[in-house]
Structure formats: C-alpha cells, structure tokens
Amino acid sequence: MDDHHYIDEDEVLFRPIYQTSKSFYVLAAALIAVFLFGAAMYVRQFIFGLGETGMNEPVTWGFYIISFVFFIGISHAGTLISAILRLSKAEWRRPITRMAEVITGIVLMIGGLHPIIDLGRPDRILHIFERGRLQSPLLWDMTSITAYFTASTIYLYLPLIPDIALLRDRGGKFHKLYEILSWGYQGTERQKHVLEKAINILMVMVIPIAISVHTVISWIFSMTLQPGWHSTIFGPYFVVGAIFSGIAALIIVMIVFRKVFHFEDYLKKIHFNYLGTLLLVMSLLWFYFTFAEYLTTFYGHEPSEMRVFLYKFVGGYAPFFWLMVFCNFIVPVVFLSNKKLKTIPGILIASIAVVIGMWLERLIIVVPSLANPRLPFITGIYVPSLTEISLLAAATAAFILGFMGFSKLFPLISIWEIKEGREESVRMVSERLNEYLPSKGHIRKEIV
Amino acid sequence: MPRYGMVIDLDKCNQCGACVTACKLENNVQIVSKENAEMGRAMFWMKMLDTSYEGNYPDVRAVNIPALCMQCDEPSCIKVCPVRATFKRDDGIVAQIYPQCIGCRYCMANCPYTAKVFNWFKDEQPVENEKCHNIDVSVRPKGVVEKCTFCIHRLQIAKEKAKAEKRELQEDDYVPACVEVCASKAIYFGDLDDPHSKVSKAMHDYRKFTLQEELGTKPKVYYLSAKSE
Ligand code: SF4
Ligand code: SF4
Numbered sequence: 001m002d003d004h005h006y007i008d009e010d011e012v013l014f015r016p017i018y019q020t021s022k023s024f025y026v027l028a029a030a031l032i033a034v035f036l037f038g039a040a041m042y043v044r045q046f047i048f049g050l051g052e053t054g055m056n057e058p059v060t061w062g063f064y065i066i067s068f069v070f071f072i073g074i075s076h077a078g079t080l081i082s083a084i085l086r087l088s089k090a091e092w093r094r095p096i097t098r099m100a101e102v103i104t105g106i107v108l109m110i111g112g113l114h115p116i117i118d119l120g121r122p123d124r125i126l127h128i129f130e131r132g133r134l135q136s137p138l139l140w141d142m143t144s145i146t147a148y149f150t151a152s153t154i155y156l157y158l159p160l161i162p163d164i165a166l167l168r169d170r171g172g173k174f175h176k177l178y179e180i181l182s183w184g185y186q187g188t189e190r191q192k193h194v195l196e197k198a199i200n201i202l203m204v205m206v207i208p209i210a211i212s213v214h215t216v217i218s219w220i221f222s223m224t225l226q227p228g229w230h231s232t233i234f235g236p237y238f239v240v241g242a243i244f245s246g247i248a249a250l251i252i253v254m255i256v257f258r259k260v261f262h263f264e265d266y267l268k269k270i271h272f273n274y275l276g277t278l279l280l281v282m283s284l285l286w287f288y289f290t291f292a293e294y295l296t297t298f299y300g301h302e303p304s305e306m307r308v309f310l311y312k313f314v315g316g317y318a319p320f321f322w323l324m325v326f327c328n329f330i331v332p333v334v335f336l337s338n339k340k341l342k343t344i345p346g347i348l349i350a351s352i353a354v355v356i357g358m359w360l361e362r363l364i365i366v367v368p369s370l371a372n373p374r375l376p377f378i379t380g381i382y383v384p385s386l387t388e389i390s391l392l393a394a395a396t397a398a399f400i401l402g403f404m405g406f407s408k409l410f411p412l413i414s415i416w417e418i419k420e421g422r423e424e425s426v427r428m429v430s431e432r433l434n435e436y437l438p439s440k441g442h443i444r445k446e447i448v
Numbered sequence: 449m450p451r452y453g454m455v456i457d458l459d460k461c462n463q464c465g466a467c468v469t470a471c472k473l474e475n476n477v478q479i480v481s482k483e484n485a486e487m488g489r490a491m492f493w494m495k496m497l498d499t500s501y502e503g504n505y506p507d508v509r510a511v512n513i514p515a516l517c518m519q520c521d522e523p524s525c526i527k528v529c530p531v532r533a534t535f536k537r538d539d540g541i542v543a544q545i546y547p548q549c550i551g552c553r554y555c556m557a558n559c560p561y562t563a564k565v566f567n568w569f570k571d572e573q574p575v576e577n578e579k580c581h582n583i584d585v586s587v588r589p590k591g592v593v594e595k596c597t598f599c600i601h602r603l604q605i606a607k608e609k610a611k612a613e614k615r616e617l618q619e620d621d622y623v624p625a626c627v628e629v630c631a632s633k634a635i636y637f638g639d640l641d642d643p644h645s646k647v648s649k650a651m652h653d654y655r656k657f658t659l660q661e662e663l664g665t666k667p668k669v670y671y672l673s674a675k676s677e
Contacts, residue, residue, distance in 0.1 A: 049590040050551070051568030056488035058562055060553040120551020120566065120591030127531045127550055138530040138554060224558040225524050225663060374560040374660060375515075377497040380488050 010418060013411045016261045018173065020408065028404055031397040038394020041387045042117060050120050052387045058380035059370045063388035064118035066362045067395055069217055070245070071111030072145065073238070073358060077246030078104025079152040080210040083203040091429060092274055094421045095266040098414040099257070100250050101156040106402035107249075108149045110395050115141075117391065137220045148206075148213045155202045158195060161185050162416035174409065214242040221365065228297075228308035228369035237289045244282040244328075245358035248351040251275050253403065255348050257412055266413055269344065276347045279354065280336035287329045307372045316381065317368050320360050327357025450639035451540040452598055453668035454627070455650040456514060460634035463512045467626035467635065468494050471516070474599060474625035476585050478571045491565045493517070493596040494626055514626070514635075517542065517563040517596035518659065518667030525555035525564065534593075540640075540668060541598050549592040556593060560663050564595040598637075599624035619645055640668065 045052040055062045078100040085093035115138075116122050132139050165185040168178035185191055218238035221229040231237075251272065258267045297305050312321045331353035335346045371380045406412070471477065471494040478491050496512040503509055523542050526534050533549035536542050556564045570590040573581070584601045588594050606622040619638050627637040638647035655672040 049567070049569045051484065051489070051590075054487075055568075057490070057565065058488070060556045060566060115552070118552070120553065120593075121549065121589075124531075124548075124550045127533075127548060131531050131548065133530055133532050136528050136530040136554070138528070138552060142530075220554075224528065225560050226557060370557060373562045374663070375497070375562050377499055378562045 010415050012262060012265065013413050013415050013418075014167075014170070016407045017167070017409065017411065024404065028401065031401050031404075034390075034397040035394045035401065038390045038397070041390045041394075045117075045387050046122065052385060054383045054385040054388060056380055056382070058373050058378055059367060059382040061118070061366055061370060062382055063384050063392055064114050066359070066366050067392055068111055068114035068118070069238075069362045069366070070359050071107045071114065071395065071399075072217055073214065073242035073245045073362070074249045074355075075104045075107040075111060075148075075152070075246065076210055076214060076239075076242040077250040078102070078107075079148075079155055079206045080243060081246065081250065083155070083206045083210075086199070086203050087207075089432070091421065091425050092271055094417045095263070095413045096250070096254065096271060096275075097159065097417070098156075099253055099412055101152065101159075102403065102406050102412070103246070103249060103253060104152045105149075105156050106399055106406075108145070108152065109402075110398055112145050112149065114395075137216065137223045140216045141220060144209065144213045144216045148209050151202065151206050151209050155199075155206050158199050158202065159414055159417065160410060161195060162187060163411050163414060166415060167410070177409075211239055214239045221369075225374065226369045227302070227304040227372065227374060228312075229365070231293060233289065233293055237293060240282065240285050240289055241358055241361060244279070244286050245355055247275060247279045247282060248354035248358070251279065251347060251351040252355065255344060255351075257407070261407070261412070263413065266418065272344055272347050273342065276336050276342055276350070279332060279347075279350065283329060283332040283336070283354070290325075290328075304372075304374045304376070307376065308368050311368045311372055312364060315368075316371075317364060321364055324357050324360040324364055327353040328361065331357075449538050451641045451668070452603075452638070453519070453540070453640035453647060453651070453670070454516075454598075454624075455636040455647050455653075455656075455670045455672060457634045457636070457650065458513055458671055458673040459655070460632045461514065461630075462632050462634075463496065464631065465496055465512075465514075466629050466631060467514050468492060468496060470625040470629035471596070473580050474582055474585070475597075476571075476573075476582055476587050477565075477594075478567065478588075479573060479577065480569070484568065489566075489568050491567075491594075493565070493594070513671065515561065515563070515659070516626070516669060517559075518561050518665065518669045519596075519598060521666035521668060522664060523559075524663075524665055525559045528554045528558045530554065539603075541600055541603075542595075543597055543600060544594055546586065546588050546592050546594065551591040551593065553593060560660055560665060561667075564593050566593050567591060 041052075053062060053064075082093065082097035082100040086097065116125060119125065128139065128142065134140075161182060162185060164178050164182040165187065168175065168182045185195075215235040215238065218234035222231050222234035224230060254267055254271070254275075258264060294309065297309050311317055332350040335341045335350040367382050371382060373379075472479075472492065475493055477493055480489050480491060484490070494514055494516040497515045498510050499513055500511045501508050502511055519540065519542050521536075521540065523534075523536060526532075526536060526542065529535075530552060531548055531550055533545045534542065534555055535545070551566070553566055556562075556566060567588050567590045571587050584605065602624065603622045607617060610617045610621060619642075623637045627635045636647040636650040638645040640648050640651060642648055650672065651670055653672050655674050656670050657673065658667045658670055660667075
C-alpha cells in the first residue's frame with residue numbers, strides 16, 4: 001500500500017521504460033544506420049588492411065588511438081565522480097550517480113574496442129594472452145582497463161538491484177529478466193545492509209582503479225622516447241583531462257534526458273550549478289597542467305621537442321591547438337564564472353565545448369609528436385580517411401544507442417536512492433551536522 | 449658470440465643509392481603503389497636521408513646518408529612490444545617475428561630512428577618483379593611491422609654452408625646485401641668484438657659518430673665523416 005504510493009510519486013522515472021515515443025524509434029533507426037555503416041567500413045578495413053585509413057609512415061597512430069584515449073577519458077565521469085560524491089556523502093548526488101555510472105559502462109566498452117580496431121592483425125589478438133610481455137605498457141593498459149570495466153559494471157549493477165526489484169514487483173514487460181537480475185531482493189534490513197556494505201567497498205576500490213587506468217594510458221605515450229610524449233606529468237595530466245571531459249559528458253547527458261524524459265523535478269538547477277562549478281575547477285586545473293607542460297618544453301628549448309612545440313603553436317596543428325585552448329579554457333571560464341551566463345543552456349554550451357576541446361587535446365597529443373619524429377629528416381602529415389571518420393561516428397552512435405537501450409530497460413535515475421533521500425536525508429544530514437558543530441552548552445559553561 | 453655491426457664511411461659514400469635498391473630486392477620489400485607512396489607509405493629498410501644541403505644556390509648539392517635500422521644494443525623498440533614479436537638475438541641483431549606481430553605499431557612509435565615500416569596492404573608486387581623475388585626471404589603478410597634484419601637469412605645460409613664444409617664461419621662468409629653491392633666500398637660489416645675484423649678497425653676511426661648518441665640506444669651502425677654533422 002505504502003509502496004504503491006511511492007511508486008506513483010516517482011512515476012516519471014518509470015515512464016521511459018514503459019512508454020516509447022515514435023521519435024525514439026526514428027532516432028534509433030538513424031543511429032543504427034550510422035553504426036552499421038561504420039561496421040561495414042571496419043569489415044572493409046579488416047579485409048584490405050589498415051591501408052584503408054589515413055595513417056602512414058611516421059604518423060602510425062591516428063583516429064583510433066585518439067578515440068581510445070578520448071572515450072576512456074569520458075569513462076571517468078562515471079564511476080569516479082559517482083564514487084567521490086558517494087564517498088563524501090554529497091546529498092545532491094542521488095539523481096546523478098546512475099547516469100554517471102552508465103556512461104562509464106558504455107564508454108569503456110567502446111573505448112576498449114578501439115585498440116583492437118587499430119591492430120594490423122586483430123586475428124592475432126589472443127597472442128596477448130599467450131605470449132604477452134608484462135613489460136609493455138600496452139599490457140598494463142589492458143590489465144587496468146579490464147579491471148576498471150569489471151569493477152565499474154559491478155558498481156553500476158549493485159545500486160541497480162533495488163530498482164530492478166521495484167520493476168519486478170510492478171510486473172509486465174521483461175518480468176522474467178528483472179526476476180533473474182534482482183536476485184530475490186526484497187528490501188529487508190539485512191539485504192539493505194549487505195548491499196550498502198558492498199557498494200561502500202566497491203566505491204573505495206573503484207577510485208584508485210579509475211585513476212590508474214588513465215595514468216597507464218598516458219604511460220603508453222610517456223614511456224616512449226618521442227618528443228612531446230616523454231613527460232613525467234603525463235599521468236596526472238591525463239587523469240585531470242579525463243575527469244574534465246567526463247564531467248562535461250555527464251552534464252550533457254543529464255541535460256538531454258532532463259528535457260526528453262521530463263526529469264525537471266529531479267535534476268534541478270542546483271545540480272547543474274554544482275557540476276558546473278566542478279567543471280570550472282577542472283578547466284582551471286587543466287589549464288594549469290597544459291601551461292606547465294608547454295612552458296617547461298619551451299624553456300628547455302630542446303631541438304626535437306621544439307619542433308613538436310612549434311608544430312602545435314604556429315605550425316600545421318596551430319588551428320586545432322588554439323581551438324582546443326578556446327574550447328577547454330576560454331569558453332568554460334567565461335560561461336561558468338559569470339552568474340548571468342551560468343544558466344542551464346550556458347552550462348550546456350560550456351560542456352559541449354569541453355567535450356570537443358578534449359577530443360582535440362587527444363588529437364594534439366597523438367599526431368604532432370608522431371609527425372615530427374626525433375630523426376629530423378622525416379616528417380609526416382595525417383589526414384583521416386572516410387573509414388576512420390565513419391568509425392568515429394559509429395562510436396558516437398553506439399554511445400547514444402547504448403544510453404537509449406538502457407533507458408528502456410532500467411530507470412535512469414536511481415529510484416530507491418531518491419526515496420531514501422526523501423525519507424532520511426534530512427535526518428542524516430542534521431545528525432551529521434550536529435556531530436561536528438561545537439555544542440552551545442560547552443561554551444556557556446566556560447563563560448560562566 | 450659475435451656482435452654484428454656496421455660502419456658506413458660517408459666520406460667514401462657517393463650517394464648512389466645502390467644499397468637502397470639492393471636491400472629492397474634482397475628482402476622482397478613491398479613496392480607500394482604511387483598513391484600510397486605519396487601518402488608516405490613507401491617501404492624501405494634502407495633509405496637515403498636528406499640531411500642537409502651544400503653550397504649556395506644554384507650550385508647546391510643534397511647530402512644524403514644511407515640509414516637503416518641501427519640495430520641498437522639498447523633498442524627502445526623491443527621494450528614496448530606487447531607480444532615479444534621483436535627481440536634482440538644473442539649476436540646483437542634485433543630481429544622481428546612476423547607471425548607473432550599483432551600490428552599495434554607501438555614499436556614504430558618508439559623507434560627514435562623511424563626505421564620500421566608497416567605493411568598497410570597485402571603484398572602485391574608488380575608482375576615484372578616476380579623474376580627478382582628472393583626465395584630465401586619470406587614475404588610479410590599484411591598488418592605486420594618489418595625492418596632491416598642485417599640480412600639475417602644470409603647468416604643462416606652462411607652458417608649452414610660452413611657447417612657442411614666443416615669449418616668455422618669466416619668473416620667474409622656473411623655480409624648483408626647493401627655491403628656487397630656498395631661500389632665505393634663505403635660500408636663495413638662484421639663482428640664488432642673481433643679486434644681483427646675490418647669493421648672493428650674502421651670503427652676505431654676518429655671520424656666515428658652515431659646518430660642521436662644522446663638517447664643511449666647504443667646503435668651498432670656507426671658513421672664516419674670528417675665533416676662534423
Ligand atoms: S633503430 Fe629502431 S628498430 Fe632498429 S633496433 Fe633501434 S629502436 Fe629498434
Ligand atoms: S607492431 Fe608488432 S613488433 Fe611492433 S610492438 Fe606491435 S606486436 Fe610488437
């Protein structure tokens with residue numbers, strides 16, 4: 001009886017699962033078409049070889065590696081942000097965590113696939129298991145991504161269980177699936193306790209794993225001798241960039257779903273305000289790292305490093321470089337530090353700029369270094385081919401499709417956490433507050 | 449165990465490029481189409497690098513140096529390979545196992561001499577080339593990385609021959625194709641550790657230098673030049 005009342009209260013959150021509009025199908029069909037086109041292009045590449053791409057002699061890595069770094073970077077939105085917010089008991093996290101975790105899951109799958117797309121011999125991928133050399137950063141990478149994927153899927157799944165149980169109790173569509181996935185969760189005290197404990201353990205575990213993932217990805221580059229890559233700050237630089245782009249992607253996803261599924265009552269201005277501030281902080285941090293990285297290069301003035309530096313600042317990649325600075329620094333700072341512009345559309349613009357800018361940053365890191373190798377007599381240019389562009393489009397389509405699919409199966413906002421928040425937040429927060437506020441009585445006694 | 453190395457005397461080299469051609473034919477290095485070559489996918493195990501120009505316009509002359517895999521003693525390429533498809537043999541030659549390579553091209557990204565090349569397409573040679581196909585060298589499949597091996601197949605053959613004739617391997621039994629073909633005898637090849645070999649004598653010349661010495665990759669290909677770089 002009581003339960004029924006609450007379900008009605010959060011009916012908006014259930015609605016996407018049970019009601020599908022026509023435009024949903026149209027969009028899905030269009031995205032599937034894009035995805036299939038990309039898949040066909042990949043099959044072509046598989047048959048004819050990597051020559052189908054625009055990569056060439058010194059520039060041996062291109063769009064695929066850029067997308068790999070970019071998508072894995074986005075994945076930090078999720079788990080890391082949701083884990084940090086949970087850990088710090090930020091109450092406003094409740095409607096956000098689920099979407100963040102879903103981003104991680106989907107994007108990790110897409111990003112993790114990219115190195116395989118990039119291989120000249122994907123048919124030999126199992127050699128990595130048979131004869132893998134642990135000394136190679138690529139192996140570290142594979143290990144940490146697999147660990148991250150495992151941890152973050154479980155971390156997505158565990159907080160989903162109570163919601164699946166709610167869906168199961170409603171009956172109807174996919175009843176069998178929900179019954180299996182809910183693991184007989186009934187919401188008893190003991191079950192709640194165990195679940196909470198599991199979530200707590202995971203969220204602590206997930207943070208170091210997430211940081212290690214992007215550090216290791218940066219090591220793929222910084223372990224080499226290439227000018228522009230061989231840098232000690234690449235680890236933290238990549239992590240900062242990853243969280244930066246992750247928050248931006250999260251904001252975009254939230255704004256889109258808020259509009260489409262009418263979540264206005266759950267995702268309020270304040271959520272975007274907080275996330276916007278976080279984005280601004282990350283933008284400043286990103287600028288700090290970028291500045292430090294390039295200033296040391298410039299001051300050292302090593303010839304091979306300088307060729308890459310000049311290539312980025314005034315040479316062939318200058319338009320991309322300055323566009324990146326514009327997107328990653330100027331736009332977010334202008335839009336997010338100004339009260340008048342820090343509206344939801346303003347935050348959306350800043351976030352879109354950041355996502356574009358961070359993609360450009362990956363481009364700026366990968367290509368110019370390869371195009372200007374140490375031996376100064378060989379230089380290269382890189383123009384992506386249709387294959388690479390359509391695979392980037394397919395990856396983006398896969399991301400949106402993944403989200404659309406998820407929204408038809410599970411609630412995009414954690415319903416039980418919202419309920420819990422409604423029932424207990426106020427009490428819990430005031431208890432917590434009382435714990436660290438100095439007591440009045442004590443002071444009075446001293447005075448007397 | 450010998451330690452094979454090479455010395456290229458740039459003062460003797462007349463930049464004819466015969467070594468480049470000989471290498472290409474000896475090792476069945478793929479000849480790519482014109483469009484691909486323009487995209488920067490031409491495949492060379494040994495190539496002429498345009499290093500500088502001499503003289504004033506209009507009497508300029510390009511200075512090329514023949515460059516190949518430096519067969520580093522501390523190769524940065526093998527460090528990063530995820531599957532041990534490239535490794536250093538006991539005799540110092542950095543070899544490549546084509547059936548093992550997964551084509552990640554990480555080694556290419558980490559070779560400071562840009563010495564490795566990738567098979568972007570399936571090897572499709574012009575028909576005219578069939579006549580000069582070298583049966584001692586396997587044709588690489590698409591999607592793997594390759595590079596100069598100091599004509600390792602020649603070493604194999606020389607060893608077999610010496611064994612059949614029941615004698616030790618002599619210095620002149622094994623030289624790579626580029627050394628053999630060089631008309632001005634500018635390239636020396638042999639065991640660097642043998643103090644009597646021609647190559648180790650040439651190596652102790654005062655004109656000796658290696659490319660990018662500062663990186664600590666310890667190349668086993670040395671250059672001699674009276675003009676400093
Ligand atoms: S020159 Fe390059 S490919 Fe050759 S051994 Fe050295 S690092 Fe490896
Ligand atoms: S391309 Fe081949 S040889 Fe080079 S690192 Fe990858 S697997 Fe190893």
